Amino acid sequence: MSTSMRCLDRRFRPMAERLLRIAKRFGPYRVTSACRSHREQERLYAAYLRGENEFPVLPPGQSAHEKGLAIDIARRDVDAYQDLFLHVLGASWRETDPSLHWSESDPIHFEWRPN
Secondary structure: OOOOHHHOOOOOHHHHHHHHHHHHOOOOOEEEEOOOOHHHHHHHHHHHHOOOOOOOOOOOOOOHHHHOOEEEEEOOOOOHHHOHHHHHHHHHHHHHOOOEEEEOOEEEEEEEOOO
16 A cells, blocks of 8 residues: 555645645644555455455455545544544545545545546
8 A cells, every 4th residue: 555645646646745735734644544455455345245344445456546536645643534624625636536435434535537
């Protein structure tokens, strides 16, 4: 799993970098996941099925992380589900453009779905 944004799709990377810059103004937010290999997605999905991951994980081949079209952002010191700023940031992200996706059920996940 890569936390570097260099691996992101070249069209998505500027959006992700801007999002992280905004987040960092409000706390020690960091990218916890960017690009994932198919093997990494398999491992995370298996852990999710075993109940070992608190956040949703899609099956291999279905994750935007495998395509470089998603990042996860979080703070170490705040429960993401209780992080009010993540919810404000996510709602704003989602409302900016219909191709940008965020959900309260996965508050760390920010995704771009190009047409």
